[in-house]
Amino acid sequence: MKLGKFILPLLLISTLTLVSDAKITGAFWQLNSGNTNKPRSYWQTELDLMQQIGMDTLIVQYSATDTASFYDTFHKTLYQFKGPFAPGTYDIIIEKGPLIVYEIVASTPFTYELKGALPSSFFGDDGTKLDDGIDDTINSSVVWTDSEEEIIISVILENATDSILLVAGSLSPQAKLPRESQVTLDQKQAVFLREGDYSFLLEEASKRGMKVWLGLKLSGDWWSGNLDLNKDCEENLELAKTLLDLYGHYESFYGFYIPHELYPSGSSLPQNYLHFFRDLTVGLQELGKPVSIAPYFGGNMMPKSHGRYWEAFFKEVPLDVLMLQDGVGCHRLPLEQIPRYYNEVYAVCQDHGVEFWSDLEVFNQLPGDGFSADPADFSRVKEQVITQTPTVDKIVIFDWPHYMSPNRNAKAKALYDEYSAWIESEK
Numbered sequence: 001m002k003l004g005k006f007i008l009p010l011l012l013i014s015t016l017t018l019v020s021d022a023k024i025t026g027a028f029w030q031l032n033s034g035n036t037n038k039p040r041s042y043w044q045t046e047l048d049l050m051q052q053i054g055m056d057t058l059i060v061q062y063s064a065t066d067t068a069s070f071y072d073t074f075h076k077t078l079y080q081f082k083g084p085f086a087p088g089t090y091d092i093i094i095e096k097g098p099l100i101v102y103e104i105v106a107s108t109p110f111t112y113e114l115k116g117a118l119p120s121s122f123f124g125d126d127g128t129k130l131d132d133g134i135d136d137t138i139n140s141s142v143v144w145t146d147s148e149e150e151i152i153i154s155v156i157l158e159n160a161t162d163s164i165l166l167v168a169g170s171l172s173p174q175a176k177l178p179r180e181s182q183v184t185l186d187q188k189q190a191v192f193l194r195e196g197d198y199s200f201l202l203e204e205a206s207k208r209g210m211k212v213w214l215g216l217k218l219s220g221d222w223w224s225g226n227l228d229l230n231k232d233c234e235e236n237l238e239l240a241k242t243l244l245d246l247y248g249h250y251e252s253f254y255g256f257y258i259p260h261e262l263y264p265s266g267s268s269l270p271q272n273y274l275h276f277f278r279d280l281t282v283g284l285q286e287l288g289k290p291v292s293i294a295p296y297f298g299g300n301m302m303p304k305s306h307g308r309y310w311e312a313f314f315k316e317v318p319l320d321v322l323m324l325q326d327g328v329g330c331h332r333l334p335l336e337q338i339p340r341y342y343n344e345v346y347a348v349c350q351d352h353g354v355e356f357w358s359d360l361e362v363f364n365q366l367p368g369d370g371f372s373a374d375p376a377d378f379s380r381v382k383e384q385v386i387t388q389t390p391t392v393d394k395i396v397i398f399d400w401p402h403y404m405s406p407n408r409n410a411k412a413k414a415l416y417d418e419y420s421a422w423i424e425s426e427k
Contacts, residue, residue: 022389023423024360026057026396027404028294031070035401036197039136043200046405047208053420057211057396058201059292059323062259064217064239071198071214071243079166079183079190087157091115092166094151095182097144098175101153103135103167108159116152120145135167145171166190198247205252212252213292214243218259229276237283244287255290255320262295267305268312277317290320294359294398297324297341298332307344314352321355323396328384329361329376335383342391357394360384362415363403375403375411378418 027050050058063071081092087108097117104112112130119125120143130153134140144151155164164185170177183190198214205212216236221227240256247253258280262269269277281291297306310322324345327333333341342358349356362381363373385395397404406413 022385022395022426023054024385024395024397024419026055026059026357026394027400028059028061028359028396028398029401030061030399031063031197036070038197038200040195040200040204043197043204045407046401047201047204047210049406049416050400051208051210053416053423056209057213057394058205058400059213059257059294059396060198060201060215061257061399062215062218063198063243066219066221071246077168077177078193078195079168079180080193081164081166081185081188081190083160083162083164085157085161085164087159089154089156090164090185092153092155092164092183092185094153094178096149096178097147097151098171099144099147099151099178100138100141100169100171101130101143101166102141102169103133103165104130104153104155105165105167106155106157106161106163108157108161110158111156113154113156114142114152115154117144117147117149119143141169143171165193194246199250202247202250202252206250210252211254212250213255213257214247214253215257215259216240222260229272233276233280233283236280240284240287240289244289253289255292256284256287258284258291258293260293261325262293264295264297264301264306264309266309268309274313274316277313277319281317281319285318285320292321292323292357293319294323294325296327296330296332298327299337303340303344306341307348310345310348311351314348314354319354321357322349323357323359325359325398326361326384326388328380329363329373329398330365335380335387338384339387339391342388346391355393356391357396358388358392360388360395360397362397362399373403375409375415378415378422381415381419382422 047058060070063069085106093116104110110131112127114125123138123141123143125142129140129142132140153166166183168177180192181189202212217232217239219227219232222232236258243253258277260277268274277293284291301309313319322345324342326338328335328338342356346356360381362376364376364380365371365373388395402408402412404412404416404419406416
């Protein structure tokens, strides 16, 4: 009886400590046609909103699929010509289109003339579009839709300038922009200054001290079981090198995420899959970045069996971060059962020096064929956060743009606003 008098206060103190520590500190970001090719302002707004509620980490789920790539869909590209340039006329020659030219930028007043291939008459040009100071709308641009002829833009400078910039863009994500060697001024080729989703994201994340994990390629054959694992490993290592070449100079580019999701269903993975994850993980780490994965799980295995599964996995694969999908949004397990599984996996991760994160689902999957979901109610998300905090190193969500960005829809805004109010009240 006397012991009970002490246990209740201790439990209350413990609970209060957990609630005050409980928070989401990162988010997955699933790119698709609906949220790519965005201006810098979009990324500034979204990252500000994330940071305001304590998020410091962003995981791009994948950079490419079998049919699309997202890392090189540049919103804009600046072709830079370094001077100095004296007053006079300079011809910018572009080998061929298609191409959108938004603006020409120089530190001195200038005029321009279009020569060579004729631009699209649909958009037209009144002789001022390329120096009107508007570089974010096609209606104030000059467009060449399908040209095999040289595009020539004569720039007439009134005074000297240190450089001339051509602000350009492609007509669609599939249309490739002219290479640097195909854009010249007085026979000197341009220098690319790329602007697009990845450069905007990484640059704005760097300004805010945030970390970004870039996902690799996810082939549809992974889900069918027909994936050529050796070929896919080689392709993903090449993609990782490309991402480093394009974006390795950004401080925020922190690590690689392997988007191939596992579902534990036995004592261990088959050897060919273990070798795939081992070879890909080691190859990525040799490029100087940590590596993460985000598997999912269900009640098909008991908690201790899950522990043994990851024990066998980590003996083969020197992973850096395991982000386990909690499955609550997909209704794979009741919320109250999650800690039993997380406790087992967390202990194994600690033994092998692997960080253990919860990939917390902030959506509610709807019944029916295919996948559709709505943002979850805050009350459920709050319970997920509080329940999982004691058994993980970090909590990230799936995903930000579809289910928690207040700019998405009313339900996502409600989740964001209520979560924001909760963590403020716990400070």
